[in-house]
Amino acid sequence: MTESVIIVGGGPVGATLALTLQHKGIAATMLEARAKGAAYQDQRALALSYGSRAILEELGVWAKLDAQATAINTIHISQRGSFGRSLLKAQDHDLPALGYVLSYGALTKALDDALANFKAVNVIYKAEATHIEPSAEVATVMFNHDSILQRLSSSLLVLADGGRSLGDIPGILRDTKMYGHDALVTKVKCELPHGNIAYERFTPMGPVALLPNGEEFSLVWTGKQAEVAEVMALDDAEFLSQLHQHFGDRVGRFLGVGKRLTFPLKLSYLNPVTAPHLVVIGNAAQTMHPVAGQGFNVGLRDAYELAQQIASIMPEAWGQDAMMRAYQQGRKTDTKRGLMFTDFLVNLFSNDIVGVSGLRGMSLGMLDLLKPVKSRLVRKMSFGSRG
Ligand SMILES: Cc1cc2nc3c(=O)[nH]c(=O)nc-3n(C[C@H](O)[C@H](O)[C@H](O)COP(=O)(O)OP(=O)(O)OC[C@H]3O[C@@H](n4cnc5c(N)ncnc54)[C@H](O)[C@@H]3O)c2cc1C
Structure with a gap:
């Protein structure tokens, strides 16, 4: 039997993983709890970095999204009660845009449409995972579909459920700061x-x-x-x-x-996952304050990088210790920087402590004068740790 990757959760991150695997001719089954199309009216605005656009372009979905996305050419950062302010401009960093705003619904639809064009990925809608069990040989998911409890096993199971549905899984420990x-x-x-x-x-x-x-x-x-x-x-x-x-x-x-x-x-992240044959990506792996628009982009990079890794090894090596370690090591810096950068901004900018306010105004004013600092900030926000 050909080995097939199992993806639990067909939100933007799970679907991006499925599509990237599809492009590489790797078989996968994606379980999505919602009915097909249930998220298409979701107006939630996702802030996509320029690097995320590049991933979607490579997957052939950006052409369908371009007309629905609004480019961010300038970011204006200011502070109430202070004159300090900073401007980040795409043209100063040789980028066509600093990022894009796109509705969750439009992105989900474009990914679903692209997935429907190929056969390598089997998408099962209205399939709600109820239990995941990692073991030494395989990881198994139990799910409800058509009111029947079913099970699937694979040497690689990827959890991309947004972090809201499945509770305790042995080998997964989450730290959360509300x-x-x-x-x-x-x-x-x-x-x-x-x-x-x-x-x-x-x-x-x-x-x-x-x-x-x-x-x-x-x-x-x-x-x-x-x-x-x-x-x-x-x-x-x-x-x-x-x-x-x-x-x-x-x-x-x-x-x-x-x-x-x-x-x-909230700020939520996983301790290194020790569950065998199980990888966690997207919001299920890390949830960040939206202040810096980092969370979704880090999740998209999780999906993209994981697919590269799966494609670079033989199916026999999927989910083995070496692969699990390599994936976690490869994503560590990007995730950590996203979490720290976001938490730093929240702590610096969301309080009233006397003196901190003047410091904030000053740092914004200085940021505007320091071109290299701004360039690093823009590269980080655009490309993550690769920037
Ligand atoms: C209410 C809300 C508003 C937000 N607003 C913004 C915003 O304005 N800007 C921004 O940048 N970010 C926002 N975010 C964060 C953003 O939505 C996430 O970064 C992004 O959706 C992460 O994508 P994901 O695919 O990892 O998870 P999700 O988008 O959560 O997708 C998870 C998918 O898994 C499916 N699923 C869940 N449980 C199961 C199960 N047991 N079995 C099978 N399938 C399952 C779900 O139906 C869903 O389709 C918001 C988040 C929330 C919750």
């Missing part, structure tokens, strides 16, 4: 055109970001849970007025707001 903050996400209409500028503003309440998305902006407004709950409870007119007060005048008045959603912010 920030006690929530993110409120929605779309807003503004008086002034966005001009492909993304705004990141640090306030004592927490960072607030406006990402150009189509003709509008996607808003990420973070703060302590109680504070965000208060903002969430406002009617639209009051919400828009408070946002104006919070964000300032850079995009004029706020004219309209879409459906608002909140989610808790």
